[in-house]
Amino acid sequence: DGGITQSPKYLFRKEGQNVTLSCEQNLNHDAMYWYRQDPGQGLRLIYYSQIVNDFQKGDIAEGYSVSREKKESFPLTVTSAQKNPTAFYLCASRLTGSLTEAFFGQGTRLTVV
């Protein structure tokens, strides 16, 4: 089945640590996105990528980094520079060049302990 997979579902991070969230899709989509969602709030864009080896900052990129070495994969690293990383992280993908919807993974809940 085609889809988008995020792992892990739950992640705990100690203060000062970097952690990497995985996002893989087998939909052959060009564009991939990372969003952050805080309780009771909407989705805020962290980074997005429309092609391999290229990505752009979203509205809240500080303290995060990404890579896009393969079309299928778009990992997000939450660095120690992100002062308030506890949140629900969502990855999405969609086709570019047309008005098509984005498909979402099931999310990763990151908690700082």
Place this chain on the structure above:
Amino acid sequence: EDQVTQSPEALRLQEGESSSLNCSYTVSGLRGLFWYRQDPGKGPEFLFTLYSAGEEKEKERLKATLTKKESFLHITAPKPEDSATYLCAAPRNTGKLIFGQGTTLQVKP
């Protein structure tokens, strides 16, 4: 600045009590609008794409409409299983996908 705003933030309805959710946008050159449903702890699930002003889409008890300035999601005779957060999103020609903050709907039996 491109912006998508949803109202109300929260809505409580009795089962069978119809209502509407609003999504207004200040996005130049809007190329369409998406509606999503999100259950707690899960990723958003796609509902509708609206391509141009005047368009309407329906799915079960939900109907989405689009004008030049806003979109509505009408819920007719809702049931408890319609309880969720409803999100709208506007795609930009830069590749960005901008979401509103969502409306959390609770339908009580």
